[in-house]
Amino acid sequence: MTGNPSQGRAAQPTAMLEWREEGLYCPPAGLYIDPIRKVARAVITHAHSDHARKGHGHYACHHDSVPLLRHRLGKKIRVEGFEYGQGFTENGVKLSFHPSGHMTGAAMVRLEYRGEAWVVTGDFKTMDDGLNVPWAPVRCHGLVMESTFALPIYRWRPQAEVAAEMAAWQRLNRSRGMLSVVSAYPLGKAQRLMHLLAGSGIGTALHPVIAEATAAVRSTGVGLPEAMVLHQQSNPEDLLDRVLLLPAMARDHAWLARLGPVSSAAASGWARIRAMRSRQGADAAFVLSDHADWDGLNLAVEACGAEKVVVAHGYEAPFAAWLHARGLECWTEAELMHGEGHHTNTETINPEGGLE
Amino acid sequence: MKAFSRLVYQLEACKGDDRLQPLEDYFRAAPPRDFSHALAILAGYPPHRLLSLARLQEEMLGTTAFPLWLLETCREYTGDLTEALSLLLPEPMVPSAYSLSHCLVLMESLRDASPARQSLELLHLWSKLEGESRFVFNRLLTGTFRLRPGHLLLARAVQAIRGVDTAHSMLRLSERWNPFTLGVEELFTADLQPQDHPRPFNFHMVFPLKVALDTLGRPSAWLASPRPHGERVQLLTSGGRAALWSETGELLGHRYPEIIAAATALPDQSIFEGHILQLCEGGGDMDPGTAAVPSRTRGRSGSHSCLLISDLLQLHGQDLRSEPLTYRLEMLVLTMQALPGLREMALAELLPLTSWDALASLAGRTTGRPRGGAFLKEAAGVYDQPGARPWMVVEAEPLRSRLILRYVALGPRGPGGLEELSLGAASPSGFVTVCKLKPSLPAAELHDLMAVIKASATERFGPVRVMPPEQVFEIEYQGVKSSARHKSGLVLLEPSLLRWCRGESADQADSMNDLRRSAQG
């Protein structure tokens, strides 16, 4: 029915990449990309916790990810940053970083060895969020890509419309004397919301954890609007005109209740689906994601010209089958790591609630 | 359409009185045409369907050229075919300005159109609607719109916005109207004669049993019956017409036309109290407490509704409420005996008690349906009169089972970051999910469980983790109900989590067969 993507296909997509227990490995260069276990040399696509982990001997990433990695992993890590389009050559492997549009400092990693080029997307979005350097396609023979929202039911609307909806929600809350609270991942999503809301003339108030992450993002030189920092003595009157950004775990904190009646919202790609939306337990849900939607994922495959695709991180199997039906040679990361049909979860569970 | 679909999402996200605010917000802002249409839809009178779900699928797959397997995968994740179909199209470049009534007028205009013209017009409309609006519209289009916030809530919202007395609008809402011809202005000014609809009596009070049984005196002074799981109602007959009132003051006749039709056989100017049951064909899967099992059962959808009558409050205009219960029941039995056998009416059994033990076994009885507990009624008791003793509800001892953890949903709201546990049982064709529960465990156990999830989850889909069939949990529930809508073929009633049976092996858990057996008690 779906056609078996494994038919007439090599066991390994390329000799220049290996899927190991530690993570994605480039044997000629001797380094890992977003490794899961502790390794000597790691290339990091972006600063989210499921991609950038503690304990590696050396980190290489985009320039703007450097302060973010330091913020998350500590000042002492050994890290080197590169501009977009730049990189280094290691034992014949030419490695470079390219904008993925996912968050500040997020990069796709291009590896070229003996005339063969592969791109590892990490997380990416094709929509320009107006805050970060936007995604642009990078030509390659093979693509290792995420598939977080790789079903055609996931389609995003222009972000200005989402911003207008959020602004209307905030105004309604204010007219009722209710505080507007949005739960957001402190790094990435929170700054995107700050920027988006500022465009609708709405300020934000940040939970201390988000304020710290925001300070780290600011230090990269990204232009972010001013924001207030929330604390226990915050005057509820001052907060009514703003949207409060809280890490998901902090949403139920008692001191928040003391500030007065609250309307809570989630902003995530999962909000597209009714069943997921109700699971988020918020009063309102906005469809806003830093990942590519169905159209974005397909665009990314087409625009890079790859003939081989390895699908990771999400709806791997259906998306691989879809691309296979379009004439591409496809693997899922799970089958490369563990052999055919054996799926093992290698993601840690994100303590923030892990929505993005 | 966008405002209405937002209202639908808000109503689905909350319960009870929390639904009032979104309703008021919507009605305050809605253009008059939309007001009448929205009210009709929510009151239970959505337009008749234009397309079958199969035709909608054909249209959507036709225009997107997606293969069927991809649609099926999408449906797996939305849990709803109409939703999956509606979200398949790209989002419009600009937000649509189409109103609810615009969409409904278009839908009406296509009733007699050729399939080709229907496709053309609908594809155009779909391309202009956002995913959420498309979904709500497609529910209307395919006749799968089921949201009913209740007439009382609608009437309260109408009162807040337009100052119409709730009793008056409840009457209006109890009968279908045509929103194409009746705008909101005419809707509530149109002549309605409340005296046409006799009002029910106040319902007799029902309390949970709080005291020890032996403080109630002799068991023989009480009558007991299994508590049915259905809406409590009064059925009124008057001049050849019948009215069915809920405890919340809602007229329900439009939902149970077969009961209203059957009521013509009942004596005039009479009031009966009872519960509405949904009975399956064949009588094999009956609610407890029916003395008369309907013999000839033929319904269109395989089930039909039945009024399980348990009291007679007025007979031929004579108020019986100050008579003792035993007398009212005697009159009720005589009345029912005089009737032809009706499958829409049944007599509830009320048993004299010989001992308190007999009550406990009655409360825990599981005739293939909910263990709803039992009603305890004083044999000499009057109905809603000064000094009357309330009826009491005796809860059943819950059932217990051991189930296997299949999926977990992570989320910010749940304790320890765990939102929901999906528990399942083994069947010959693999594990089947049986219920989803909040992880109500001690903090230390939640922490350990999270570690187990991290270490052993085999797949992830957004916040959902797939678990290997290893962890056993004990749950408590009130009964089992068969259900064709669920993959497991059954629903556990009021399940709750008791404990995590750590270290227990999965083969000690109950199988689907064990669960089905517990349903038979």
Ligand SMILES: [Zn+2]
């Ligand atoms: Zn990320």
Ligand SMILES: [Zn+2]
């Ligand atoms: Zn990620």
